[in-house]
Amino acid sequence: MSVGLRLVGQAAKRGVTHRIPAPDALTADIEAWLRAEADDELDWVVRLPGTDEWCGLRLSLHPAAAPLELEVAEGGAVMATAATAEVGPGYHTYICHLLKRLGSELSIAWAPGVRAEGTGDATGSFESGRRADAERALLGWLGETLKKASATRAMRGGQVQLLPSAGERFEFDGAIATALGPRDDAWLSAAVADPRVAVDIVPWWADATDGRYILNRALCRMWTEIRWRPPVADAERAVADEVLGMLRRAFPLDPSLPYPWREWKELLELTGTADTMAERIDTEAAKAADTPLIGYRRRPVAIVHHGWTLTVPGTSRVHQTDDEASIGDGDREITIAAVDTRSDAGALPAEAFLSRVGGNLGSDVLRHREGPVVGIARLAIDPSSAVEVAVLDGYSAVDGSGAAIRIVIHDPSDWEWALDTWRALRPAS
Numbered sequence: 001m002s003v004g005l006r007l008v009g010q011a012a013k014r015g016v017t018h019r020i021p022a023p024d025a026l027t028a029d030i031e032a033w034l035r036a037e038a039d040d041e042l043d044w045v046v047r048l049p050g051t052d053e054w055c056g057l058r059l060s061l062h063p064a065a066a067p068l069e070l071e072v073a074e075g076g077a078v079m080a081t082a083a084t085a086e087v088g089p090g091y092h093t094y095i096c097h098l099l100k101r102l103g104s105e106l107s108i109a110w111a112p113g114v115r116a117e118g119t120g121d122a123t124g125s126f127e128s129g130r131r132a133d134a135e136r137a138l139l140g141w142l143g144e145t146l147k148k149a150s151a152t153r154a155m156r157g158g159q160v161q162l163l164p165s166a167g168e169r170f171e172f173d174g175a176i177a178t179a180l181g182p183r184d185d186a187w188l189s190a191a192v193a194d195p196r197v198a199v200d201i202v203p204w205w206a207d208a209t210d211g212r213y214i215l216n217r218a219l220c221r222m223w224t225e226i227r228w229r230p231p232v233a234d235a236e237r238a239v240a241d242e243v244l245g246m247l248r249r250a251f252p253l254d255p256s257l258p259y260p261w262r263e264w265k266e267l268l269e270l271t272g273t274a275d276t277m278a279e280r281i282d283t284e285a286a287k288a289a290d291t292p293l294i295g296y297r298r299r300p301v302a303i304v305h306h307g308w309t310l311t312v313p314g315t316s317r318v319h320q321t322d323d324e325a326s327i328g329d330g331d332r333e334i335t336i337a338a339v340d341t342r343s344d345a346g347a348l349p350a351e352a353f354l355s356r357v358g359g360n361l362g363s364d365v366l367r368h369r370e371g372p373v374v375g376i377a378r379l380a381i382d383p384s385s386a387v388e389v390a391v392l393d394g395y396s397a398v399d400g401s402g403a404a405i406r407i408v409i410h411d412p413s414d415w416e417w418a419l420d421t422w423r424a425l426r427p428a429s
Contacts, residue, residue, distance in 0.1 A: 005080065006079070007126070011077075011106070012076070030070060030078075030102065034057075042059060046059070090205055093131050094207075143192070150192050161176070162179075180200070181219070214249050226297065243267060247264055303327060310426075332418075357404070375394060378394070391408050
């Protein structure tokens with residue numbers, strides 16, 4: 001588990017009516033303040049589905065961080081939750097300062113933490129105001145996490161992924177995957193012996209938002225988000241433009257840093273971007289060592305959704321919600337949803353699940369079985385489409401869990417690929 005903050009606050013009465021604002025009004029004020037005050041770090045913010053008694057926000061402030069969540073309840077109760085250890089003490093102190101300013105500006109009083117209730121700042125730095133408290137606690141967390149990764153390697157021999165997202169698993173060479181690239185067993189052994197060796201995988205160690213901070217932010221996106229092909233959507237183009245902008249901003253601040261010159265040149269070419277530094281980038285890229293290129297998505301990626309996994313090209317467009325995972329690759333489109341079929345009566349048998357959900361497929365269905373996984377599917381032309389497309393509707397199950405998959409293809413020759421993809425859907429290990 002990560003280390004971070006779970007702060008509980010109380011909004012004061014305000015306005016001419018001297019009342020505590022309703023949850024939706026207070027949430028709107030918090031969102032507007034964050035958009036204005038955290039603009040340099042804010043990647044995105046979304047309003048969570050709420051009720052008359054509860055509202056919430058989820059926002060991303062760093063590409064290596066799990067989202068910060070804010071919940072507002074009837075009566076002005078506010079809770080802020082953030083995991084910070086993976087990103088570093090610089091991020092932790094930034095979140096502390098941000099929430100203190102939020103409380104001051106919007107009259108939200110943060111209560112002292114109660115350890116028994118799991119509230120407060122696990123590092124103690126929110127209350128003390130000392131960066132050293134955050135650094136000491138997060139360095140301790142890093143050491144323990146690396147020890148566990150080393151033990152996992154020793155017992156199972158598998159690779160370990162130290163990334164905030166549990167919805168994707170990357171293929172890589174080495175022992176562990178981090179937001180700043182993979183590391184091998186020799187590095188892991190050295191870092192277990194001295195956790196300060198591991199500072200090079202922490203993207204926001206210092207408090208300063210200097211050249212190193214900006215470069216690391218760009219590298220996090222290059223490792224985990226860039227698809228390494230020409231952008232095909234506005235969101236992809238925006239990420240690529242942001243990375244290029246960060247590289248250009250970081251270089252004048254500290255030209256001595258280890259810039260990813262080959263990948264910088266590649267990203268300029270993929271986006272068709274003109275750059276005043278192009279000649280320098282070309283020269284440095286030509287001199288760069290012939291080492292593996294940055295980017296986990298140069299290899300296939302395993303999408304994990306509610307206990308089921310499917311491996312897809314790293315170039316695929318992926319969008320996950322609580323309800324489903326949507327994957328696009330050219331004209332190929334995949335949607336996955338899954339459900340836990342266990343109850344107090346026990347695990348629903350796989351065949352029973354298929355018989356319940358497969359009635360809409362008709363009697364002429366395709367079937368497959370591999371180990372504990374059983375599945376049924378139907379491949380047909382979609383008569384409702386304006387252009388001719390084929391659709392595979394399928395289900396797969398094991399005892400206690402079931403998944404639905406829908407695959408849309410525009411090229412009739414892709415039908416074998418669609419069947420292979422349906423058969424490849426399986427429980428995540």
